[in-house]
Amino acid sequence: MEIKALIMTEEAMDRAIKRMAHQILERNDGCENVVLLGIRRRGVPLAKKLASNIKAIEGAAVPVGELDITQFRDDRSQGETGAAAGASKVSFSVEGKIVVLVDDVIYTGRTVRAALDAVSQLGRASQIQLACLIDRGHRELPIRADYVGKNLPTSRSEVVGVLVKEFDGETCVRLYAKD
Helix, strand or coil: CEEEEEEECHHHHHHHHHHHHHHHHHHCCCCCCEEEEEECCCHHHHHHHHHHHHHHHHCCCCCEEEECCHHHCCCCCCCCCCCCCCCCECCCCCCCCEEEEEEEEECCCHHHHHHHHHHHHHCCCCEEEEEEEEECCCCCCCCCCCEEEEECCCCCCEEEEEECHHHHCCCEEEEEECC
C-alpha cells in the first residue's frame, strides 16, 4: 500500500489520548467504577496508555483487560472456528462496572458489535462506552464512539493504519491508498 499522508505523530496521539482520558473522567465523575477493555490487537496498548493517563490525572489505577473478539465476528467464513474460549485476558469482574471498550479505528462498527457480544459473555456491565483513536466514518451499524481522538473522513479506497511501538516499532497514524 502507498502512504498518502501522516495523520498523527506520536506526540499528537499522546495529546489525543490524554484528552480522551480527561473526557472519560469527566463523564464518569472520576474512575471509581471504570474498567478499560482494549480490543485486540492495537486497542490493548491504547487502553494501557489511557489507564496510565487516568492514573496520572486521578492518582488511581484503572483495571485494564484484553478483549479477543475473534469468535464473535460476523465475517468469519462458514466452518471457520473462533478463538479458544477464554482467549480474552480479563482478570476482574465487569459486573456493575462502567466498561470502556478501546479500539484504534472505528469504521463499519462490526468490530464493536462483536466486542459488545464478548463483553456480555463476561457479565452484566452497568454501562458500556467506546473510545476510539480514529473515527473514519462509513458505519454499517448504528454504533458511535463516546470518545474520539480524531475524526478522519476517508474514502473506502483508503486504509487507516495506527502504528504502535509494541507491534510496529513506531507510533503514528498513517493514511494509505489501497493497491
